[in-house]
Amino acid sequence: MVTIRDIAKDAGVSITTVSHALSNKRAVSNKTRERIFHSIEKLGYKPNALAQSLKTKKTNTVGLIIPHKSKYFVENYTFIDLIPKLLENLIFNNYYLLIYKDYQDYNPIMSYEFLIKENRVDGFILVDPKHNDLRIQYLLKQKKPFVIFGRSPEYPEIPSVDVDNINGIFKATEFLIRKGHKKIAYVGVSPNYIYAEDRLEGYKKALKHYNLPEDSQLIYLNPTYDENAGYWGIKDVYDHCQSITAVVCPSDQIAIGVIKGLKEKSLTIPNDVSVIGYDDSLLASYFYPPLSTVRQPIDTLSSLLVQEIINLVEQKNPKQVQHHILETQLIERGTTKSIIN
Template identity: 35%
Template sequence: MSVTIKDVAKRAGVSPSTVSRVLSNNSRISRETSQKVRDVMEELGYHPNMTAKSLVSKTTSSICVILPKPAEELFLNLFFMELIRGIVTQANRSGYDVLISSGGSEKEEVEAVSRLLNGKRVDGAILLYSRKEDPVVDFLQQNGHPFVLIGRSEKYPDILSVDNDNIQAAYDATKHLISLGHQRIGFVSGPPNHIVSRDRLKGYTNALKEAGLEMRKDWIVEGEFLQESGYRAMSFFMNLPERPTALVVMDDLVSLGVLRGLHELGYRVPDDLCIVSFNNISIAELSTPPISSMDIGIYNLGYTAAQALIQSIQHDGDRQFQKRHIIPHRLVIRESSIFTPPKSS
């Protein structure tokens, strides 16, 4: 005979409604009571009927993660894997499952989100990116679905979001290179329609302007968050009549492409070119040479995003929550940016 919710309540010395609230991760139940009930559930081998629970509570205890397109390229970048690890960890601790969805186009992304949320398969969504014009954000906002954006929205500044201060982070990275004596500093950017690319470009230009240094358009190259973008950037930069002596690079994976391109052209880091990158994923430390990188707390970005979304879902607007969460950054200096160049004449 299967164990029922009443059996758990009787053994734990609480009411069946308290057991239900524990299963729903209700914040009104104390941590001690919740742990006591869960211990009894494990002891008795009780497994809740999630279909029945969903019908009663009108929730699914599931959230979805919307991947940027193209999804197959995303899995080449450890940044997104660490982000998802933070999301899944917090979701599991809160009793939520995580579904992953993507689309080959913006239209397909909207259709996928609509199926999941309008079909009551998930309770909310996390977007791993922020674009200048984003039909997915428009759909979620206009239909009142719970969601959190990793990044920020210029169109909807008051939506729930988790981000870094990317302007300040890029300013700090550029100032580090300036402090080493560099006066010709280039920038390898990401896709121009991504807000993070625009913000980091602004931080870079702010630092140059403050130092009275020239910002040249031919020292700024745009690309994707892929190794190949860094490789192509080097073919361009190192063929300029006057090339940069240092680079701020949008992403560690892109920096690997920079290193590969420089090696094939016969240049060395940091002797011929210094590099500061972003994200501080494991490959930054393991590359040759190790790359100086801005640690933006990737795991915490994902963890905080899941935490904020689940709080929003569970309280359904009955409490005011902090809307914008900023994760701190710190520069990890390694061999790629320790060389001090001679002063320009």
């Protein structure tokens, strides 16, 4: 294996001079620098990333901690779409992504403690913020750079990137109302997380705006974020009210579960009941019938998340805290129809 000593010998300079040329911490003449990099190219030298990180205490790695549920990574459609984009943007900026499990149910900061103690990452992208979030409080105490994927009004000093979840679900509900639907159910997630709270608010806000009554029997909230939540949720709603003509769901996963539950009730989509999801995941357009949904701008979200965490890690514009709220786009496909005669 080629070492820095071999480079120094081939270039006819000291080991210290090679080190200065590689780190850019000391001035090295252009002529000497060219000679050193010619030797590096000739000998095929590759710096040892681990050794460099031990020396500089910088890993060029960003941590993403996801919930511990075994299927969360493969079943959360937002993450399936987001993670490749994060990787692409990080690699372009010479950073890595470390994905780690979270154990929020009994110790929400355990994974963060481990990665910080072991100096595995330079900063974090924190997902699914809550009110009084212990993870945020811990990272602030540790003075570890992090950016929030979501909205966290309690911590305006932390950069964040999110979509307008209230308006996104408002648009979905409004879309159904304008197609003549009045009995519109909402099958969603318990508002433990701020995004879930915002999406439920968007549904209620649309009903109020169009003078439609809010019926608690048409709202089903489940603690989980998957197809089962939609499947069992719509069964519960339909048992209480067979006159529903549409369902709003705060994720495509839940919408797919809702459609399965409705089909088991011998109902057809969208002739009997219209269903709209949220995310516009990769599966939405391949589902049958293709799923009407609300699109999140994943490319822009991932780009901004990477931009913000790198700015923090490299201390660029430290006094300028950015909060990005992006607009969503309603996508009409085959699971919704007008019932206006």
